[in-house]
Amino acid sequence: xxxxxxxxxLKLSDWLKGLxxxxxxxxxxxxxxxxxxxxxxxxxxLKAILISGISAGLFYVTKNFFTDDNKVAVNTINEAxxxxxETFRKTNQ
Numbered sequence: 001x002x003x004x005x006x007x008x009x010l011k012l013s014d015w016l017k018g019l020x021x022x023x024x025x026x027x028x029x030x031x032x033x034x035x036x037x038x039x040x041x042x043x044x045x046l047k048a049i050l051i052s053g054i055s056a057g058l059f060y061v062t063k064n065f066f067t068d069d070n071k072v073a074v075n076t077i078n079e080a081x082x083x084x085x086e087t088f089r090k091t092n093q
Contacts, residue, residue, distance in 0.1 A: 007068035014064040022057025026050055 029049050033041045041049060 007071075008065060010061065010065055014061055018057040018061040018064075021060045022053045024053075025056035026053030 026049055029052070030041055030046065033045065
């Protein structure tokens with residue numbers, strides 16, 4: 001089985017998931033700080049949290065840009081088929 005490469009491409013879903021990662025990486029530390037101290041983070045702390053959130057989102061998008069999703073999917077399917085064949089052989093011996 002061979003599919004065209006999806007390496008070096010980004011889909012809308014990649015960007016949306018990257019945005020979700022960035023938002024999650026920003027909101028969670030702010031919420032934890034709120035729970036621990038009982039007050040919202042200061043402006044300098046928020047700036048650091050925002051920078052780390054944006055960095056996390058960009059890292060996720062960059063990872064997807066260099067990952068060939070089709071190749072990963074084909075390898076997963078091939079491994080599953082091999083395991084299924086091995087299981088079938090063992091049960092029919």
